[in-house]
Amino acid sequence: MKFSFSSEQEEFRSNLRRFLAERSPTKEVRRLMETDAGWERDAWRKLNAELGLTAVRIPEAYGGQGFGFGELGIVLEEAGRALLCAPLFSTAVLATGAILNVGTEAEKQALLPGIAAGDTNATLAWVEDPAHWDAAATTTTARRSGKSYKLDGFKSYVIDGHTADLIVVLARKPGSKGENGLSLFTVAGNAEGLSRHALKTMDTTRKLARLEFKSVKATLLGDAGTAAAPFARTMIEAAICLANEMAGVAERLREDALDYAKMRMQFGRPIASFQSMKHKQADMLIDVELAKSAAYYAAAALDDGDDDVPAVASLAKAAASEACLQTAIHAIQIHGGIGFTWDNDTHLWFKRAKSSEVLLGDAHHHRELMMQRWAA
Incomplete structure (x- = not known):
């Protein structure tokens, strides 16, 4: 499969990354994570009004933008990269998916416009x-x-x-x-x-x-x-979306670790110039790129309605779980002693990598599902 994002999707990603870099810097992440709610309603409503993040996947008939999982995956990847503290995954993926998969036309008309507008968090x-x-x-x-x-x-x-x-x-x-x-x-x-x-x-x-x-x-x-089948569909969609989010987390960890290695001096030269560090950086790049490829493919397969979507979803989640956590471990090690401290930001993405690894099932769980689904 030859895959690449369209110029419109790349422009969307670029604008979203720039916007989130301004609205979700590490200082803001640290402030929000210490609050009881974990996010601020007014700021989240304003963000939705400007970018329509919760409306991306919702059809236009219900007040949304009518895009697919490819675009929603971009949103989640960039949100993971910025460690956005907001009810994005719970609202735009889990609740919206369940309503779209099981709800009647009248129920969708009643529930989805509020979510698309950012007024209802679900x-x-x-x-x-x-x-x-x-x-x-x-x-x-x-x-x-x-x-x-x-x-x-x-x-x-x-x-x-x-x-x-x-x-x-x-x-x-x-x-x-x-x-x-x-x-x-x-x-x-x-x-x-x-x-x-x-x-x-x-x-x-x-x-x-x-x-x-x-x-x-x-x-x-x-x-x-009759909820068993629609719920299973919702979980498949959620696994693919989470894989895309984890790809963003892994990419941010890899880039931060590389930037630090280029800056950190040892024996009169950057540690990035050491052969062992080059090997580690190469391993991280391969792991992250493979995880991204699996996540992108799964989102595209979901949009195309491929028959093997359930197996591909588990493949993407398993690959992202291992790649994200392993990249986080490497990033901590590359930062050395400071990487284990609270003052260093690496631990924020490390904790997200670990929590996302087990969310919706870890790599072992999804490999078992993958084999069962392909066998069926």
């Missing part, structure tokens, strides 16, 4: 303890209550779950098992009976929360009992 809640990424492990129940439903249970590791205005929740019909009886529901962030607690995490640039539902009023999204 997320998807599906993971429970212990952390299982598949839908079959769901224990949260939804029982009918008049024209609505009541949810009982909990969800953990919900991205931006403590601040989301709208929460899309995966729950099952009481007594059902496996992938049978699964449905998606929408819950208001301030719903009665819903308690939200931010979790203490290693990567404070991406906040996670635990949600507890005690007879919480919920609205059915799509048709009852």
Whole structure:
């Protein structure tokens, strides 16, 4: 496959990178990560008004820009590169994907315009303890209550779950098992009976929360009992999007490490001139470029509707997980003693690399999925 971005996409990337460099410098990242929310609503709304980040993938019929996953991948790659502290992944990928994949036309018309405009921040809640990424492990129940439903249970590791205005929740019909009886529901962030607690995490640039539902009023999204296949589709899309984001993180780590090696003097010359350092830099470049290629290919395959998208998604996530974390490890080592300190910024991207490695399943999990999907 010969692949290259169009001139319009490259211009979009260039403008976005320049914009995020101004709006999300390391100083701002450090400030926001120390706050309880992890982001600021007014600044995020302004950013969306100027760039329309959450609207990229949403069709024009629902107030969006109508682009594909190739463009959304560019957004996420640049956001990862800048370590943008905002509910981008939770809103533009997880919640939007679930609504588009399972919602009725009326539900899309009602929910997506607010997300596209940046007025509604949303997320998807599906993971429970212990952390299982598949839908079959769901224990949260939804029982009918008049024209609505009541949810009982909990969800953990919900991205931006403590601040989301709208929460899309995966729950099952009481007594059902496996992938049978699964449905998606929408819950208001301030719903009665819903308690939200931010979790203490290693990567404070991406906040996670635990949600507890005690007879919480919920609205059915799509048709009852049919959420298994649309949810699986949403997870495939999310894995590809996360792979693109991790490619941006890895690229930033590689470039910062190279710049430091060129500047750091030892024995009267830059350490970048040492043979061992050249080998390490070459290894990092190969790893990052292969991860980027896999992520780009997966996004293009998703836009083209290829039959092997599920396997390609797992391939991209596995490649990005290993490349991103290994690049982070190399970057820390190249910076030497200062690389382990709080004052050095490398640890910010290292923590994002580690948290993203396990998010949606690590490389081992996705290689197993990849083999199962190709065998099928």
